[in-house]
Amino acid sequence: MSKVVLITGASSGIGKSIGEFLTAKGFSVYGTSRNPQNYKDSKFPLLTLDVKKNDTINQAVFEVIKIENRLDVLINNAGAGITGPxxxxxxxxxxxxxxxxxxxxxxxxKAVLPQMRKQQSGLIINITSIAGYMGLPYRGIYSASKGALELLTEAFRIELKDFNIKMTNVAPGDFATNIAAGRYHAPLLENSPYKKPYSETLDLMNTHVDNGSNPNIMAEAIYKIIKKPNPKVHYKVGEFMQKFSIILKQILPSKVYEQLLIKHYKL
Structure with missing residues (x-):
């Protein structure tokens, strides 16, 4: 029996790539979008869901369970970028x-747990970010929100262990998606004391995304994780140096690591 998968934020970027890959592998995939009517060429069904509106969350989960009578995998992919001082x-x-x-x-x-508990099985994959492992300049809010989700998963795993519900984090590095176009950018203010360093850092961030990896790499990683009987707590997917930066933070003195970030961003 093919597993039933629900992916939030699946109309473009990483979510779309994961959905198409899993569909090709025979999974019953349901994606979500705030405006699914704008993506009529989707290779898998798209349901209306806005993660900021609980009624749309509950309705989308209800629809999947009504059709499939189960829900095996949730991929929490919907997210938003934000930059600025x-x-x-x-x-x-x-x-x-x-x-x-x-x-x-x-x-x-919260919306999927009752069904997974009823089944006594389920897997929840939270898409976080390598940026969530460090406080990046002019991306501090994004780092904080993704880092919070990483820690939440650690606690959730322990609370859910008695129900055979697994949870894991997958932290991607820079991938070639449209996240830069959709993120909130604090305006470059003429009289801002941060104008020059913020402007230069913003250009560097956009270059990293433009030159990012193919999102299909993430899709393959997610597929492999789904097939594991006991996924790890954390996974990192991206360029070697992006993943290695997390190891460096763990082994280097804090001030030394801080200087490496300052040098990397030329601040």
């Missing part, structure tokens, strides 16, 4: 980012 990012935008990257995934998890 922390001092200059409006509080509303900070809250919006956490609503999408942290509270949204929590609410989707």
């Amino acid at each position: 922390i001092e200059e990012i409006p509080e509303l935008e900070i809250k919006n980012n956490f609503e999408t990257n942290f509270f949204g995934p929590i609410n989707v998890i």
Whole structure:
């Protein structure tokens, strides 16, 4: 019996690549989008879901279970980027980012848990970010929201162990997607003390995304994780140096690692 998979944020980028890959492998895939009517060429069904609106979350999960009578895998992929000097990012935008990257995934998890507990089986994969392992300059809010989801997963795994429900994090590095176009950018203010370093860092970030890896690499990694009987707590997917940067943070003195980041971003 093919596994039933629900993927949030599956109309483009990493989510779309995962959905198409798993569909080709014979999984029963359901993706979500805030506006699925705009993606009529999708190779798998797209349901309406906005991770900031609980009614749409509950309805999408209900529809999948109504059709399939089960739900085996949730992939929490929907997310939003945000850049800017922390001092200059409006509080509303900070809250919006956490609503999408942290509270949204929590609410989707809450919606699927009753069915997975009823089945006594299930796998939840939270797509985080390598940026969530370190406080990156001018991406501090994004780093914080993804880092929070990483820690949440650690706690959730222990709470769910008695129900045979597995959970894991997959932290991607830079992939060639449209995330840069959709992220919130704090405006470059003429009189800002951060204008020059923020502008240069923003250009560097966009270059990293433009030159990022093929998102199919993420899709293959997710497929392999789904097939594992006992997934690890954390996975990292990306270029060697991006993954190695996490190891460096673990072994280097904090100030030395900080200097490496400063040098990397030319700040």
